[in-house]
Amino acid sequence: MLFNSVSFGLFFSVTFTLYWLSRRSLRLQNSILLLAGYVFYSHWDWRFSFLLAASTLIDYICGITLENARTPALRKKWLVLSVAVNLGILGTFKYFNFFVDTLHVFLDRLGVPVSPGHLRVVLPVGISFYTFQSLSYVIDIYRGQFRACRNLRDYALYVAFFPQLVAGPIQRAHGLLAQIVVPRAWRPETWPAAAQLFLWGLFKKAFIADRLALYVDAVYGNLTNHSGTTIAVATLFFAFQIYCDFSAYSDMARALAKLLGFELPLNFRAPYFAVDVSDFWKRWHISLSTWLRDYLYIPLGGNRAGAAATARNLLITMLLGGLWHGANWTFVIWGGLHGLYLIVQRQAAPLTRCWPVAFSRLCTFLAVLLAWVFFRADSASAAFDALARIPSAGPLWTDGALDSLVLGAAGILVLWAAEARNPNAPEGVEPPRSALMRWCLPYAALFAVILLGVFQGQQFIYFQF
Amino acid sequence: MSRCARGLAFVLGVFVLDAALSWAIGWSYARSPLTSFMRQNKTILYFGDSKFHFGVDPDITGKPLGLDGYNLAREGGGIVYSKGIQSVLLRRSRPKLLVLQVMDFSTEKAAEGRLAPFLDEPGVARVFQKLPTTVRLQYSVLRSARYNWVFPSLAKSWFVPPPTSSSGFSELHGNKPHQPPAPTPALRESERRLYTSLLDAFFVEARQHEVPVVVVEMPLKEGRRSPFYATYRELAQRHGAPFLDFSRQGAHSIAISPESFYDEGHLNARGAALFSAALGQRLSQALNPKEHAA
Numbered sequence: 001m002l003f004n005s006v007s008f009g010l011f012f013s014v015t016f017t018l019y020w021l022s023r024r025s026l027r028l029q030n031s032i033l034l035l036a037g038y039v040f041y042s043h044w045d046w047r048f049s050f051l052l053a054a055s056t057l058i059d060y061i062c063g064i065t066l067e068n069a070r071t072p073a074l075r076k077k078w079l080v081l082s083v084a085v086n087l088g089i090l091g092t093f094k095y096f097n098f099f100v101d102t103l104h105v106f107l108d109r110l111g112v113p114v115s116p117g118h119l120r121v122v123l124p125v126g127i128s129f130y131t132f133q134s135l136s137y138v139i140d141i142y143r144g145q146f147r148a149c150r151n152l153r154d155y156a157l158y159v160a161f162f163p164q165l166v167a168g169p170i171q172r173a174h175g176l177l178a179q180i181v182v183p184r185a186w187r188p189e190t191w192p193a194a195a196q197l198f199l200w201g202l203f204k205k206a207f208i209a210d211r212l213a214l215y216v217d218a219v220y221g222n223l224t225n226h227s228g229t230t231i232a233v234a235t236l237f238f239a240f241q242i243y244c245d246f247s248a249y250s251d252m253a254r255a256l257a258k259l260l261g262f263e264l265p266l267n268f269r270a271p272y273f274a275v276d277v278s279d280f281w282k283r284w285h286i287s288l289s290t291w292l293r294d295y296l297y298i299p300l301g302g303n304r305a306g307a308a309a310t311a312r313n314l315l316i317t318m319l320l321g322g323l324w325h326g327a328n329w330t331f332v333i334w335g336g337l338h339g340l341y342l343i344v345q346r347q348a349a350p351l352t353r354c355w356p357v358a359f360s361r362l363c364t365f366l367a368v369l370l371a372w373v374f375f376r377a378d379s380a381s382a383a384f385d386a387l388a389r390i391p392s393a394g395p396l397w398t399d400g401a402l403d404s405l406v407l408g409a410a411g412i413l414v415l416w417a418a419e420a421r422n423p424n425a426p427e428g429v430e431p432p433r434s435a436l437m438r439w440c441l442p443y444a445a446l447f448a449v450i451l452l453g454v455f456q457g458q459q460f461i462y463f464q465f
Numbered sequence: 466m467s468r469c470a471r472g473l474a475f476v477l478g479v480f481v482l483d484a485a486l487s488w489a490i491g492w493s494y495a496r497s498p499l500t501s502f503m504r505q506n507k508t509i510l511y512f513g514d515s516k517f518h519f520g521v522d523p524d525i526t527g528k529p530l531g532l533d534g535y536n537l538a539r540e541g542g543g544i545v546y547s548k549g550i551q552s553v554l555l556r557r558s559r560p561k562l563l564v565l566q567v568m569d570f571s572t573e574k575a576a577e578g579r580l581a582p583f584l585d586e587p588g589v590a591r592v593f594q595k596l597p598t599t600v601r602l603q604y605s606v607l608r609s610a611r612y613n614w615v616f617p618s619l620a621k622s623w624f625v626p627p628p629t630s631s632s633g634f635s636e637l638h639g640n641k642p643h644q645p646p647a648p649t650p651a652l653r654e655s656e657r658r659l660y661t662s663l664l665d666a667f668f669v670e671a672r673q674h675e676v677p678v679v680v681v682e683m684p685l686k687e688g689r690r691s692p693f694y695a696t697y698r699e700l701a702q703r704h705g706a707p708f709l710d711f712s713r714q715g716a717h718s719i720a721i722s723p724e725s726f727y728d729e730g731h732l733n734a735r736g737a738a739l740f741s742a743a744l745g746q747r748l749s750q751a752l753n754p755k756e757h758a759a
Contacts, residue, residue, distance in 0.1 A: 006599040403617045451616045
């Protein structure tokens with residue numbers, strides 16, 4: 001059930017109506033949202049809702065028992081159990097076959113004949129998101145930063161809150177759970193802003209991302225038949241496709257949450273206006289980058305133990321961040337590249353500090369663009385092949401793809417114009433100042449989506465992660 | 466103005482703008498080169514998907530019969546589009562023959578968009594009544610949503626007129642490197658029933674207008690048959706329509722070398738010329754059996 005589908009529109013209308021009709025009872029409201037979360041999740045595959053429930057129950061119990069434990073050793077045991085179960089589920093469903101294949105290749109090179117066994121399972125949608133969300137809850141209790149939730153329904157809703165269940169933003173207990181346990185204010189005056197945010201997300205998804213996807217998929221699906229110029233344009237398009245696709249989901253999730261009286265944090269803030277890679281990670285998938293910072297980078301030692309240890313910590317964090325995205329070496333290389341960028345950036349800081357902002361932005365964008373080749377390619381060899389082809393100029397592929405080229409480029413320009421006004425806007429994009437524009441832009445966005453949006457049932461890219 | 470009134474004004478504006486836009490686009494579409502086939506009274510009409518669109522040149526096929534024709538098959542076409550456009554055309558003209566390709570049931574793209582200006586015509590409306598509620602809702606709340614599929618092509622035609630073809634046929638050139646065919650998406654039982662009923666309705670409406678139908682199974686590079694071969698064959702038999710099987714194991718198989726295929730399923734210009742000529746011969750035999758027996 002995609003946010004940009006009619007079935008979701010019907011689902012949300014029913015949930016929204018029932019939810020606000022029962023606003024006198026917090027329990028009933030939370031029960032409705034919980035039920036809606038499970039209905040929403042079961043729409044992909046009902047069997048995985050049992051996995052979601054099991055993961056929820058285990059962390060709920062671990063959270064309470066961890067808090068009740070009298071000795072630090074016992075607390076640690078419960079934490080280890082929770083982390084092991086969560087990573088075990090993630091490892092089984094997402095990484096088992098990847099590690100088996102990698103081991104097989106390794107042993108094969110050593111001359112050890114093995115026949116690897118594979119698990120025939122489909123990756124449960126959004127598993128990485130809700131696993132990280134559950135992990136942060138237990139770790140926060142272990143650190144004493146949050147009290148364990150004693151109400152199973154409320155905790156289950158924290159894990160299964162449908163606006164952000166399958167593709168984030170990854171929530172922390174002090175952010176979302178704290179809002180779940182208190183009554184939500186009836187504030188219809190916030191709905192127009194929420195509707196505009198949803199419309200902006202819909203525009204980015206249907207008009208920009210899915211239009212660009214037509215070109216990118218055609219080129220990356222058949223690299224050998226395309227020139228370097230075409231591959232370069234497709235890579236540029238992919239940078240905006242993935243940004244618009246993912247930030248669109250986050251915007252729509254925030255808008256839906258807002259309509260239900262919740263506030264979810266900003267997940268993207270004009271990332272291609274970043275002046276360096278570190279700045280890029282403060283603007284890109286903020287909920288994941290802060291998660292990795294708080295639960296991996298800082299526990300590893302952060303930047304407190306000298307340059308070499310900092311470099312090691314950065315590299316480990318980014319490699320695992322890359323692996324979080326998917327069980328493929330392309331994601332590991334992508335993460336590794338970002339790790340290397342961050343290390344180089346720290347060393348070169350005295351030199352780059354005096355660069356003009358526009359030049360810094362351009363260099364950062366090109367570095368990020370290079371890494372996107374690995375993220376998009378089907379395999380590491382395909383990525384290297386694409387990079388090797390890019391310098392060889394050739395005709396730009398337009399045959400049957402002119403619509404995608406023209407409309408995709410127009411979409412990118414609109415996005416750039418919207419973000420360039422204030423790349424540090426607190427809400428991601430600053431609303432127009434003139435009243436006329438405030439009236440006209442929503443109409444323009446709506447009818448651009450209706451007439452020129454792509455509706456071919458493309459899933460959001462981040463669902464697979 | 467209160468927030469509530471502003472919200473209502475905005476929603477009202479959406480509906481007013483939608484009505485104005487859908488009227489203007491519908492008017493423009495009905496007069497664009499994209500709908501030129503509506504103004505041509507051709508005697509043989511060809512219905513199908515991209516395999517037929519790139520595979521049948523009506524000028525060659527119609528030669529043995531001495532009849533002209535128009536290729537209505539389109540990329541991503543399917544039975545919903547074919548049935549809808551059949552209704553529209555049979556209301557306006559009296560062709561002598563309808564040639565229907567055996568199409569996949571599961572690959573149809575945005576039939577509702579292609580039929581946008583005709584959605585209110587009784588024949589097309591009946592087709593749409595059979596589609597799932599969510600699909601109908603998508604095109605009922607805002608009328609301009611109907612034009613989503615055709616609007617980019619229509620907008621392009623305002624600046625660059627599309628090449629006018631008198632027969633609706635397009636050519637593919639060369640050979641594409643081998644690519645395994647994309648797996649056919651699984652079909653739900655409800656979808657199978659819907660498509661089968663539309664296919665049945667195609668024969669029924671043709672009979673009501675006393676226009677014969679011929680069903681054609683296209684040759685594929687790998688020599689296999691369409692997964693929906695049996696369904697079409699059975700319906701053709703039930704309605705007494707000739708079935709021309711050009712697949713490798715079929716009764717009307719013809720020798721087409723791999724070089725005459727653009728890819729696994731589509732003929733290139735050379736293959737289309739060969740196939741069109743053979744189809745013309747078979748159509749002539751099927752429609753005038755006595756003449757050919759003599």
